[in-house]
Amino acid sequence: MRPGRIALRQNFLSHYGRQLGTLSGLVALSLVLWALSPHFLTVSNLLNIAEQATIISIVAVGMTFVIITGGIDLSVGSVLAFSGVVMASALQRGVPLPLALASGLGVGLACGAVNGLLITVGRLPPFIATLGMMSVARGTALMFTEGRPISGFSENFRWFATGEVLRVPASVVIMICVYAVAHFVLRRTKLGRYTYAIGGNEEAALLSGVGVRAYKTLVYGIAGLLSGLAAILLTARLNSAQPIAGMMYELDAIAATVIGGTSLLGGEGTVAGTLVGALIMAVLRNGLNLLGVSSFIQQIVIGSVIIVAVLIDMALKRRGK
Amino acid sequence: MLNIITNYNSILAHIPDTMHTNIFLGREPTRAPGVIDQRAIFRAAARALEDLGLSLDPRTPVKALRVAEQQMVEVAKALSLDARVLIMDEPTAALTEHEIRELFATIRRLKGKGVSVVYISHRMEELFEIGDRVTVLRDGRTVGTYDVRATDKSELIRLMVNRELTDLFPKEHAARGAEALRVEHLSTEGGLKDVSFSLHRGEILGVAGLLGAGRTELARAIFGLDKLTAGAIYVGGEARRIGSPRAAIDAGLGFLTEDRKGQGLVLPLSVRENLCLSSVDKFTKWGVVDSAREREAANRYVKELRIRTPSLDQKVVYLSGGNQQKVVLSKWLCSEAEVFIFDEPTRGVDVGAKAEIYQLMNRLTASGVAIIMISSEMLEVLGMSDRVLVMRAGRIAGEFSAAAATQENILQCALGE
Numbered sequence: 001m002r003p004g005r006i007a008l009r010q011n012f013l014s015h016y017g018r019q020l021g022t023l024s025g026l027v028a029l030s031l032v033l034w035a036l037s038p039h040f041l042t043v044s045n046l047l048n049i050a051e052q053a054t055i056i057s058i059v060a061v062g063m064t065f066v067i068i069t070g071g072i073d074l075s076v077g078s079v080l081a082f083s084g085v086v087m088a089s090a091l092q093r094g095v096p097l098p099l100a101l102a103s104g105l106g107v108g109l110a111c112g113a114v115n116g117l118l119i120t121v122g123r124l125p126p127f128i129a130t131l132g133m134m135s136v137a138r139g140t141a142l143m144f145t146e147g148r149p150i151s152g153f154s155e156n157f158r159w160f161a162t163g164e165v166l167r168v169p170a171s172v173v174i175m176i177c178v179y180a181v182a183h184f185v186l187r188r189t190k191l192g193r194y195t196y197a198i199g200g201n202e203e204a205a206l207l208s209g210v211g212v213r214a215y216k217t218l219v220y221g222i223a224g225l226l227s228g229l230a231a232i233l234l235t236a237r238l239n240s241a242q243p244i245a246g247m248m249y250e251l252d253a254i255a256a257t258v259i260g261g262t263s264l265l266g267g268e269g270t271v272a273g274t275l276v277g278a279l280i281m282a283v284l285r286n287g288l289n290l291l292g293v294s295s296f297i298q299q300i301v302i303g304s305v306i307i308v309a310v311l312i313d314m315a316l317k318r319r320g321k
Numbered sequence: 322m323l324n325i326i327t328n329y330n331s332i333l334a335h336i337p338d339t340m341h342t343n344i345f346l347g348r349e350p351t352r353a354p355g356v357i358d359q360r361a362i363f364r365a366a367a368r369a370l371e372d373l374g375l376s377l378d379p380r381t382p383v384k385a386l387r388v389a390e391q392q393m394v395e396v397a398k399a400l401s402l403d404a405r406v407l408i409m410d411e412p413t414a415a416l417t418e419h420e421i422r423e424l425f426a427t428i429r430r431l432k433g434k435g436v437s438v439v440y441i442s443h444r445m446e447e448l449f450e451i452g453d454r455v456t457v458l459r460d461g462r463t464v465g466t467y468d469v470r471a472t473d474k475s476e477l478i479r480l481m482v483n484r485e486l487t488d489l490f491p492k493e494h495a496a497r498g499a500e501a502l503r504v505e506h507l508s509t510e511g512g513l514k515d516v517s518f519s520l521h522r523g524e525i526l527g528v529a530g531l532l533g534a535g536r537t538e539l540a541r542a543i544f545g546l547d548k549l550t551a552g553a554i555y556v557g558g559e560a561r562r563i564g565s566p567r568a569a570i571d572a573g574l575g576f577l578t579e580d581r582k583g584q585g586l587v588l589p590l591s592v593r594e595n596l597c598l599s600s601v602d603k604f605t606k607w608g609v610v611d612s613a614r615e616r617e618a619a620n621r622y623v624k625e626l627r628i629r630t631p632s633l634d635q636k637v638v639y640l641s642g643g644n645q646q647k648v649v650l651s652k653w654l655c656s657e658a659e660v661f662i663f664d665e666p667t668r669g670v671d672v673g674a675k676a677e678i679y680q681l682m683n684r685l686t687a688s689g690v691a692i693i694m695i696s697s698e699m700l701e702v703l704g705m706s707d708r709v710l711v712m713r714a715g716r717i718a719g720e721f722s723a724a725a726a727t728q729e730n731i732l733q734c735a736l737g738e
């Protein structure tokens with residue numbers, strides 16, 4: 001083999017080796033479930049899994065960006081609920097659909113941007129800033145709706161839940177688009193480059209002329225915006241916007257991101273990995289349901305899987321060095 | 322038992338706790354397993370402080386103390402450990418004249434009790450006041466130990482200086498061009514006081530001085546990292562407002578920091594990504610990076626500077642120190658810097674890579690680049706500079722032409738003798 005080929009191969013492995021590992025985990029899990037349950041490997045069940053995974057996996061894209069910068073966003077679930085109720089109330093007051101959708105996305109973006117400003121200008125640790133936002137956004141959603149869900153929407157809006165593109169559910173198509181764009185942004189754009197640079201070494205990035213504050217704020221804004229997008233899909237699916245929606249989503253999103261190989265230390269990670277991580281979580285839930293495992297035991301299994309996945313990842317990384 | 326007392330950044334000061342808990346940190350007397358005997362600690366701490374003639378309440382948080390008092394707490398801690406040898410590393414760096422008197426009184430009292438003290442300082446007069454014998458080190462080797470009464474300042478300075486200027490420094494004098502950088506009356510809160518100098522194209526301006534003399538602060542101020550409280554910066558004869566590294570880079574400055582891994586490189590990123598980090602804009606259209614053009618540019622610098630890396634996509638963390646330094650240098654070449662600030666350019670690189678970095682400096686100046694070279698290595702300053710600035714306590718203490726600069730007069734100027 002010519003040296004060029006070897007270099008290329010090393011390059012491919014160093015970039016995608018980690019995802020291949022996670023992917024083989026997903027495949028192995030699927031094979032086990034296929035063997036255990038005849039209902040697992042059917043088109044309708046696989047589409048069902050994909051649909052189940054959409055909400056968390058979209059939120060997890062924002063989380064991946066944030067974690068690559070070396071931060072964390074605990075507010076994504078609450079921001080989702082807040083965006084959802086604002087958009088739902090706009091719809092019920094007869095605001096045209098595009099404007100109502102924009103209001104939901106806008107609320108998400110604004111909450112994210114506030115997170116970003118608290119972290120960059122206010123110099124708060126991301127954990128604290130977004131922990132505060134988690135409570136503030138949730139409380140605002142509850143106050144705004146007086147604790148009641150807002151239900152019943154037009155058929156046009158419900159398309160997000162019922163519509164199909166080439167026989168694939170609309171929400172799955174949207175998820176795929178989000179991942180495609182996010183992958184492109186991280187790998188090919190200046191924003192992506194700076195996201196990795198800030199997480200890899202914030203001081204060096206600053207000294208190299210990266211506008212660290214602006215880009216960090218933008219990244220938290222993106223995370224908020226994607227929570228808003230997830231709110232649209234969830235509200236359409238439930239035909240109801242609930243102020244208590246999205247509870248614990250931050251944990252699922254963090255788990256999907258970390259299982260997907262993104263380092264909590266920042267500077268490393270891919271959305272492709274996060275997608276596989278989110279699918280592992282969804283397949284696991286689906287499989288445990290098919291097998292009739294109680295929801296109590298499900299929690300134990302899922303928690304253990306997260307821990308074991310990260311343990312394996314860390315062991316592999318140590319050996320790689 | 323041996324104990325070490327360091328200079329201004331007292332380690333204890335970072336522990337937000339009170340004196341008496343600090344003094345016994347890690348070896349608390351207990352009543353039951355795991356239960357700290359607060360009263361015993363308090364009594365012992367009070368006794369230790371009293372021994373030193375300090376009237377302080379042991380319950381005061383260490384953070385609330387003056388630096389001199391924090392040092393005394395460390396001394397108290399050492400004494401409570403029955404230390405027989407104390408090492409004091411530049412203990413007076415942050416003390417006032419009066420506090421230094423108090424410290425010396427304490428040292429004399431300890432001496433009377435049979436405690437030995439190793440006192441590290443660059444302040445000559447202190448050595449003669451408090452020392453019995455003095456040992457001179459140079460480049461990590463002992464030059465000799467002398468009775469203080471049998472020697473004097475000028476002899477010590479001569480001993481501290483290494484006379485051999487080897488041919489390690491392939492200095493080539495470039496033509497001195499137009500003014501590249503001029504700073505006037507720079508002052509910062511970081512301790513820079515009224516610094517003025519100018520720098521010409523093709524010139525290497527060495528900046529010498531002792532640790533804490535304000536050399537890195539000077540670089541940070543010029544590069545927009547520390548806010549100026551007074552002064553102006555002119556690049557290429559034009560007044561520039563430099564409020565951020567971005568503005569500095571756009572003005573044509575490049576900063577090779579002392580801490581390569583902490584500030585120069587993004588270790589988990591590739592050679593290419595690091596190399597183009599300060600000039601991504603050049604390769605970007607509508608926010609999308611043209612990776613083919615970026616690759617081309619990166620490849621050119623890798624070849625030109627002979628950066629040894631298996632590929633452009635190798636993470637810089639895996640490169641050797643010298644090659645990492647070349648990546649940082651390429652980063653600034655790529656962003657077309659015309660004024661380079663090198664802060665300790667050869668720290669942590671091997672001899673071969675050192676020579677290569679000096680050659681690169683020659684090539685840079687030959688191409689009309691101006692260089693500010695901050696260095697603690699006296700030989701490097703003498704070997705590579707066209708002019709030498711000496712800093713002391715945030716000010717320019719002296720300026721020497723390459724012909725007039727000697728190790729003796731630079732050191733004397735830096736020490737303020």
